[in-house]
Amino acid sequence: MTEKCKICLIRDMAEKADIYEYVKKTRAMLTDADRASDVLYESRLDICTGCDSLLAGTCRKCGCYVEIRAALKSSECPVKRW
Template sequence: MEKNTRVCKKCLLRDMGEAEVFENMYQYIANLSPEDKVSDEEYEQRLMICRQCSHLLSGMCGKCGCYVEMRAAMKVRHCPDVPGRW
């Protein structure tokens, strides 16, 4: 049985245009297996919480440096703030 794989082009952000960065991020999220991804409702709830957080800066978390939209999509990831917000 072939396992679903995620593809990472290993590009530097400075080498890509902003539209390509977002396209790659959303493609990565879309390719997560259902077992690894939170429900659409939980994803939107997490993003709503992140939108209100003082650590959010240009789509990135000031606590850990991740893209919050990628982190929020994964079941095994949680808010890095102490205490975590989600």
């Protein structure tokens, strides 16, 4: 079983609080039709926190913040893990 990283998401890093505010604003700006549900969002982030490609909130496969990538309902993991 893969051990989950507890500090890999921006929301878990106090020193990146300003970036997390940007993440929250970006997610809030999406329409209800475009925004992933809370359940879908958390399930995606759960996969990311168990992924070797996650580094300090950034996906090393695509270079984006996973908390933003996961927010858009139609978005996909670049290597199809979600």
